[in-house]
Amino acid sequence: MERHEAREWTHDDASGSVRAPSADDDKYRRGVLGVVTGSNEYPGAAVLSVEAAHRTGVGMVRYVGPRAPRALVLARRPETVPGRGRVQAWLIGSGIAADRRTFLLLGELTHALSSELPVVLDAGALDLVGQRTGPTVITPHAGELQRLFAARETTGPTEHPAEDPAAWATAAAHELGVAVLLKGAVTHVADPSGNAYTVTAPTHWLASAGTGDVLGGILGALAATHAAEILDDPTVLTKLAATAAYLHGQAAVAASRAVGGGPIVALDIAAALPAAAGGLLAPTD
Ligand SMILES: NC(=O)C1=CN([C@@H]2O[C@H](COP(=O)(O)OP(=O)(O)OC[C@H]3O[C@@H](n4cnc5c(N)ncnc54)[C@H](OP(=O)(O)O)[C@@H]3O)[C@@H](O)[C@H]2O)[C@@H](O)CC1
Numbered sequence: 001m002e003r004h005e006a007r008e009w010t011h012d013d014a015s016g017s018v019r020a021p022s023a024d025d026d027k028y029r030r031g032v033l034g035v036v037t038g039s040n041e042y043p044g045a046a047v048l049s050v051e052a053a054h055r056t057g058v059g060m061v062r063y064v065g066p067r068a069p070r071a072l073v074l075a076r077r078p079e080t081v082p083g084r085g086r087v088q089a090w091l092i093g094s095g096i097a098a099d100r101r102t103f104l105l106l107g108e109l110t111h112a113l114s115s116e117l118p119v120v121l122d123a124g125a126l127d128l129v130g131q132r133t134g135p136t137v138i139t140p141h142a143g144e145l146q147r148l149f150a151a152r153e154t155t156g157p158t159e160h161p162a163e164d165p166a167a168w169a170t171a172a173a174h175e176l177g178v179a180v181l182l183k184g185a186v187t188h189v190a191d192p193s194g195n196a197y198t199v200t201a202p203t204h205w206l207a208s209a210g211t212g213d214v215l216g217g218i219l220g221a222l223a224a225t226h227a228a229e230i231l232d233d234p235t236v237l238t239k240l241a242a243t244a245a246y247l248h249g250q251a252a253v254a255a256s257r258a259v260g261g262g263p264i265v266a267l268d269i270a271a272a273l274p275a276a277a278g279g280l281l282a283p284t285d
């Protein structure tokens, strides 16, 4: 397998990835993100992912999920539209336990995967990666990637992804035929075309529950607002994945600076996203 040296994704690389609406836009033209996240076990993940998507900038978020997380999502963010409808990209799996999926929830995940649209695939939907029909990026942490390989009875480059995350991200991209964003203090992004990027987190306060769910929302919003480009060239999704990790880090460090370098929680990152996204705006004509 060819192995390309991963390159650190910079501000210049990420710059221009956030699209401000123009006079010709409306909420649909800007991009609609469909979200299937959260469950009765982990309702908070739905709130975190939806909040982050709104805060990154998207025309609309449609939330499809069980009643309990749906109620929390709408209480926190009434801008969210519940139920199925036309979307440009999907975020699925965060806050879902693969072994506790209901028939209904599995149906929603499968519906998203069969759409031929860009999909961000996280946590409890990772095992469904083989059902993808559109450009797909998976966002596992090291433990999830190891489990995914074990379930496929595939041997990874080393015993555990944490030992050589760059090699694992590349191996997973080739094995699964999708873009891979492997989370950690250094996030490794790779795709089957040989693109490989690293994003070094600017703060370790990121290491807290729910920050990965926020990352999913960021990437989902970027995918929905760049869906046409991704469908034209799936490697755009790889670059947006690196940009999402970059934006996540910038928002986290800004949130921590605002409290004197102190601790932050996942929702603080979401709250800092608009200002961080403002630093990456695409030039307008
Ligand atoms: N507020 C909410 O609703 C929240 C909901 N959440 C939702 O919870 C669900 C479960 O996700 P989860 O990551 O907590 O557990 P799970 O995938 O079973 O992994 C467990 C094992 O994997 C390993 N491992 C874990 N992390 C690792 C790492 N970084 N690097 C390396 N290894 C790592 C570790 O095993 P060990 O290394 O200890 O052997 C650990 O014991 C998921 O749907 C998520 O979205 C969360 O987002 C939290 C906030």
Ligand SMILES: Nc1ncnc2c1ncn2[C@@H]1O[C@H](COP(=O)(O)OP(=O)(O)O)[C@@H](O)[C@H]1O
Binding pocket: 141, 183, 184, 185, 186, 187, 201, 203, 204, 205, 206, 207, 208, 209, 210, 211, 212, 213, 214, 215, 248
């Ligand atoms: N030590 C660390 N330093 C900086 N960032 C980290 C560190 N550990 C984890 N992260 C980041 O925090 C996030 C954690 O995501 P994840 O493991 O999915 O947690 P959760 O499921 O609780 O949301 C990822 O974006 C990851 O890159």
